[in-house]
Amino acid sequence: MMRGRPSLRRRLLAFLAVPMLALLTLNAFLTYYVALNYSNRIHDRSLVDDTVSFAQMLDTMPLTGDLSPQARFLIEYDSEGHRYFNVQSRRLGTISGNADFSAYAPSQECAREEPMLYSGTLNDQRVRMATVCTQSADNPDDRLAVTVAETMADRRHRAQEILMITIPLMTSLIVCMTALVWFGVKHGLRILTPLTNRLARREGELTPISDADVPVEIEPLISTIDGLIHRQADMIAQQNRFIADAAHQLRSPLTGMGLHVEQALAHDDPATVRESLQHIRRLNERTTRVSTQLLALARAQAVPDTLQAMDLGTHVPDWVGSRVPDAIRAGVDLGYRSDEGPWWIEGNAALLQEAVDNLIDNALRYAGKGTTVTVGLDLHDFEVELFVEDNGPGVSAEVMQRLGERFFRAPGTSETGTGLGLAIAREAVDHMDGRIAYLHVPSGGLKVAIRIPRLKRP
Incomplete structure (x- = not known):
């Protein structure tokens, strides 16, 4: 099954929509946490107020018996859960209550005047408790710890209600943002229209397409x-x-x-x-x-710039040796000279051999019979010099300036040729960041030197 073509618009929308959905989920968790925290604060305040009211109600009631049914209903009633209470005297112990608060012993901490809030577990339920300490109306030397506890159901329910209110709002916001992003991406990509139109009007032009309207x-x-x-x-x-x-x-x-x-x-x-x-x-x-x-x-012009480390000291003697039969037929003494290597460069062996072959061919053709042609290696600062030198008639200063031009041949020569040998060598050397120098030999003749940057370590 073939996959559909990639779409920049779909890709942009995907990169924007997925993070927005993730943010919506994260925001839902954060909203619930904030709502639950807010609900806890409101319920804690209400719980303290109810506990204080309960303690004040006890001041008007005798503590010799249990609470009246009406009082128990008022303190135990909770529309979303259940309430527990406990009245404990420091001297008499538990006076009244509907749950076991012994694990928390609130009467032992009645030295504090302000209400106390803490969490715990009663009847296998998580509860929030408030304790208010007050003076006993029956005995001035006694203190009462009045504790009211309520389950957490109502708090969670209020937080969920807040979450259910905010989720539709956030979803609507995400939908609106997605629509705006779609609109923005669709119209934003129109900035490419001038470039597209400019390319469509081209007919065979091979000039750069960059312009001021390119984003x-x-x-x-x-x-x-x-x-x-x-x-x-x-x-x-x-x-x-x-x-x-x-x-x-x-x-x-x-x-x-x-x-x-x-x-x-x-x-x-x-x-x-x-x-x-x-x-x-x-x-x-x-x-x-x-x-x-x-x-x-x-x-030489079209070859890719594929260069690798090579030691000219191992290649050039073989290239020269392969041309010895041609030199013998031309009546020329062809030789090789170099000092101790290595002669490492970064080059292309095929291109360099093509260049050397053409330089040797020119020397054999134009130096004349009975002459000597020397191919050698030398060092010049940070360059390796590969040269082809002859002791022939040489060329004039005017001709020297034009050496390397395509199809140029020195006037007055009787030898046939194409005038491309030196041009081929120059093109080959250009691929290796090298250069060609044409030099007069003091004893007569011509020296063509190829200089290529030296590679210290292969």
Whole structure:
């Protein structure tokens, strides 16, 4: 069973409604507690008043016998429960009563003049008791402890009545608050309407959507979307650049191959046909090289920034060794030089190998036969330098300024090339927060140095 789509409105209401219900429950408990406390205070005051009245009534009655039925009814009557009483003389003991108050011995505490309030248990019921001490009318030397106790039923009943009155009021308040929250959330989310309309009017634009009307609460989301749009725009720009570069670089060799094919078809002379085929082969090799270099440049531009610790001292010798056969065919002495490592950096081995291959390829192609090309490692402050140095003819200061531009080739050179090798190396090094420097060699030639921040501990 598929789950419904998430709703921001429902989520906001849930986050608000659940706490409000919890607060309603908590408020009900607090209301009952406050009401019970208030009921106890009112009943305690009434109990003391009744006890005082009872004691005053005893002053007009002889204490030689039990209370009259009328007096007992007045003191025992309670509409919600039952009342107990006890009259105890310090000298004569219990004179009258309807319950056993011996556990509380109120007559022993008749030194106090003010009424006493305390709780206890009579006949297995929780009761609240009030004791008033008074002088005996029959004997001035005797003191009476008049105690009246009532059950707690009436107190709890009054508290429940107060609670039943407040619950509908609180429920109505919660319902009204929920309606207001619903209205507020519904109309508050309309602040997103201008942003929605602005996006709906867009047609193929890849510009940031942040604006002054974007609410602060969704600014992180909009910033994330802007970042995604920026990356998408960069990717499309790279694709368009690749298409334009491919069209620019492949147009000439493809046109040349077409002309030589027409020439071969127009002549029956085997020598002319052979010459045309040789031209077609060279143009095909050039086309293959251009395609390979363009793909390498595209990979260097689009590869994700996945970096990991690596020791160049263990990688670079292998990369140089794999190019020795090419150096032998080109008549160049290719070697490797470095001090003791380790040479730790945070980089991408595939990208860095692509960069080194292109630098070695440029050196083998343009240094000339009989020259020496050295690949090595060195330290410069907090950077590791990976360099490719040759003792060839070098380049002029004007040409040095343009090295690394795409499709730029030094004028006057007889070697074929695409002008992409140094551009590929620069793109690869940029992914590792590195930089490329082009330097003149004192003895002649060119040194291309890749400098990457040094990683002290892998």
